[in-house]
Amino acid sequence: MVGMAARVLVVEDDPASAEMLSIALRQAGFETAVVGEGTKVMPALRELKPDLVLLDLMLPGMSGIDVCKAIRAESDVPVVMLTARSDTVDVVLGLESGADDYMVKPPKTQELVARLRARLRRIDGDPAEQLTIGDLAIDVPGHRVSRDGTPISLTPLEFELLLALARKPRQVFTREVLLEQVWGYRHAADTRLVNVHVQRLRSKVERDPEHPEVVLTVRGIGYKAGTA
């Protein structure tokens, strides 16, 4: 939030809820725009170029999952889902459609704000920081990942997840630690989030996602970086 306030696109069909979300987010220093229908999300996204999308999963017209897929097809903008359903199937479906994070309704305002800020946070580091993980090269200030010179496109969240692992190659990260570092959770929470995103990350960076070499599973504990 250097200079300009971050723009959040709130996608919510319930007018009262949408209004209250806007008020709370503006109070926290965000700029907001509200869209009430799934079909109007993409035009709004192109027009407003928000820094983040807060997406209600249950929408008339077009389901939140489809909206999320449509967003991902065009943009790497962070998407935080707001869902009334905490069933695993719904949550995993939402995350697999490309959402970075999710919150179950009703969210606590403070926590919602903290999560949104975590998604908007700029990764800072040494301007020349270059890392390797497995056979991948990471250009930290440039937000670029490449294998043998071929760039691999990652969302900011996936990049951050990979970076967390790469920065401490010898450390085994529990899911809880990753939730705290990458997602900004202050309390232990839903580790499915980590599982889903590790899978998404693997599908992009691994040569064979069935036999991962970049992000390794440590049975019973969590994940660690693969060695080159």
Next chain:
Amino acid sequence: MTSLAGRATDQLRPVTEAAGELTAMFGALWRRSLKVRVVSSTVALSSTVVLVLGMVLQAQLAERLIENKTQAALLQAENSRILVESELGAVDPTSASLAGRLTTAVDRLTNPDPTGTGPATASAGAYEPVLVDGGDPSGVVGTGQKIGPLEDVPAVLRSAVERGALAHKITTVQRGSTAMIMLAVGMPVASAGRTMQLYLLFPLTAEQRTLTLVQSTLVLGGLVLLVLIAGIASLVTRQVVVPVRQAAEVAERFADGHLEERMPVVGEDEMARLGTSFNEMAASIQRQIRQLEEFGELQRGFTSDVSHELRTPLTTVRMAADLLYESRDKLHPVLHRPVELLVSELDRFETLLADLLEISRLDAGVAELHGETVDLRATVANAVASVRAVADRAGTAVELDLPDDEVLAEVDPRRVERILRNLLTNALDHGEGHPVQVIVAADSDAVAVLVRDHGIGLQPGQQDLVFTRFWRGDPSRDRRTGGTGLGLSISLEDARLHGGWLQAWGAPGKGSAFRLTLPRGRDIELTGSPLPLGFPGASPGSGPPVQGPPVPAGPGR
């Protein structure tokens, strides 16, 4: 003696054992197979009938044969008497020529007149004549002169004849090395001087042969009849048993969940009626199960809808309350407390809503288990960390007793953590500030976590009640954590979902213990827990731990 007897029993043992096994095998077959039962009882009953019938038949035949023979023999005897008397008419028994005359008379009997006027032997068959000058009813003692095998004539017969009677008797005679059955007929014959005795011995060889033939025919016929009856019984039973077996198979498949399974109905007999009623029953069950499934679906949908419909307005209220709470400094002091209450009660409302939704999901059977292999020590540590703030507020220490080695188990970590959180908040609520212990242990099949408090404990019989929905041990007590009254019920369902146990123990004033036992893998069946349920020694002088009854989640379920 004893050793000998012992040896004999030893030698007999394998035989008796084999016999015992055979009996057991047949017993099992008898119990399991209707066919064996019907066929063997039919055969047993028919053998009795055939045996009795055969015996009666044989006895009747023998009687008739003897009767015929006797009739013929008596006729023959009468003829012989006339013949002999005519020969002996002029004979003086006392004369010296007696022997010669006797021989002549007997010769007349054995070599009948070639002209055909001699005694007819055709009907009675061959015979051996015996002529004796025995005693006479008037008391005169005979000379004892005899022709023929007098020793073969039974004494009873002789004495009867000597008294002047016509008599006959069946006797066994030894001829060479073989015994022959003979019919002996005796009668007095008049001579010139006094009465003499004539005996005719008729061999019964032909009758015996006939009887033997009849006997063997009867036995063979009986056996054939029995085999036929056994075959028929087996066939008839098959007609009944085969459809019964088919019905049983259909019923088994139906019970296995193939609800579309139906019995074939052929004809209008009893089996067809059985098939029809079975099919009606199956259709009715299938209909009801479908209905229940639909209800389940409806419930699931309803749960989901309630969730969404309630949560959206709740979001608005929640955020509005949060905003009010943050800016409470700008509000009139009178409103400070109401805003605090608003926020904290919203928390409770949310928890209650979440618990209600969770328990209705568990009830509907739509809760899913997402198993992953985790180190249970980490899960326990997370749960303890999540209640740390509450524990600190209550001033209660939580003591962890974890094994040094990792405790891996395939569980749903979210659910297990929730169970442990519920047990911990429960212990903090009722621990009255005394330290709460958390012990983790494992064996090859199972992992267990025991949460032990030293508070007011449980009254006898409350071990079961604690898992009841909305049940509160002591309604007057203040609630530190604002539990919904559903926590332990949800925990119990979560434990069950894992195939695990959640058990409670408690004694008044000595605190309570909750033990969660989970199998290490999905396909392991729990047989015991690595931890004892009362945790002895934790509370000095608390006495031996009382094993709580296997409460609803116990091994029986």
